[in-house]
Amino acid sequence: MSDKPILHRDNPDATPLIGNVKVTRADWLNVAMDVLITDGVEQVKVLALAERMGVSRSSFYWYFKSRQDLLDALLTMWEQTNTTGMIGQAEAAAETITAAVLNVFRCTANPQLFNTALDFAVRDWARRSGHVRNILDMSDGRRIDALTAMFLRYNYAEREALTRAKVLYYMQLGYDMAGLNEHYDQRLSMTDAYLEVFTGQAASPAELAEFASYAKQYWRP
Structure with missing residues (x-):
């Protein structure tokens, strides 16, 4: 797997992925969906998703109460x-x-x-x-x-x-x-x-x- 952070965005021009990266709820959902499709639900994990995007997992809790909350959203x-x-x-x-x-x-x-x-x-x-x-x-x-x-x-x-x-x-x-x-x-x-x-x-x-x-x-x- 590449070490390069990835994001799957509807608008890739929004919020350039440089410097102090800010990710949105949609970013978390899109990357989680990519993982669900390619690797299965067992691999949809908060820490792993954060690492793929190159951000702290603490930002996850701005948008979701728990991993189950994310799965329900998917x-x-x-x-x-x-x-x-x-x-x-x-x-x-x-x-x-x-x-x-x-x-x-x-x-x-x-x-x-x-x-x-x-x-x-x-x-x-x-x-x-x-x-x-x-x-x-x-x-x-x-x-x-x-x-x-x-x-x-x-x-x-x-x-x-x-x-x-x-x-x-x-x-x-x-x-x-x-x-x-x-x-x-x-x-x-x-x-x-x-x-x-x-x-x-x-x-x-x-x-x-x-x-x-x-x-x-x-x-x-």
């Missing part, structure tokens, strides 16, 4: 990013069901809507914590409910809507979890076929072109 960030992001996409207006599913597909492209690596880290954390498992189960339920409601809006029967929602949701999670060595262009070329499987309908060329343009902003070699 779970809140995860829900606000992934669960809120997916539900928002499922609820977004669309003229057709294929366009609606393409809105959800945006979660696979844009990490600001859905951070896949973070979702995997929380699922791994849930294997070690009953409390986190309960939160994850509730979050999964909210996501599936939103996807089910999306299909219901386009006049699918209730049982079919729930089934298609689960197939869509779990396929997307499993696809990314599999870590396939697949070029993004290949994945994108299958979009029309996936849509037909998920919805039973064919997407229009305009819908596919719009999604491809969006995805290519994020899917780079």
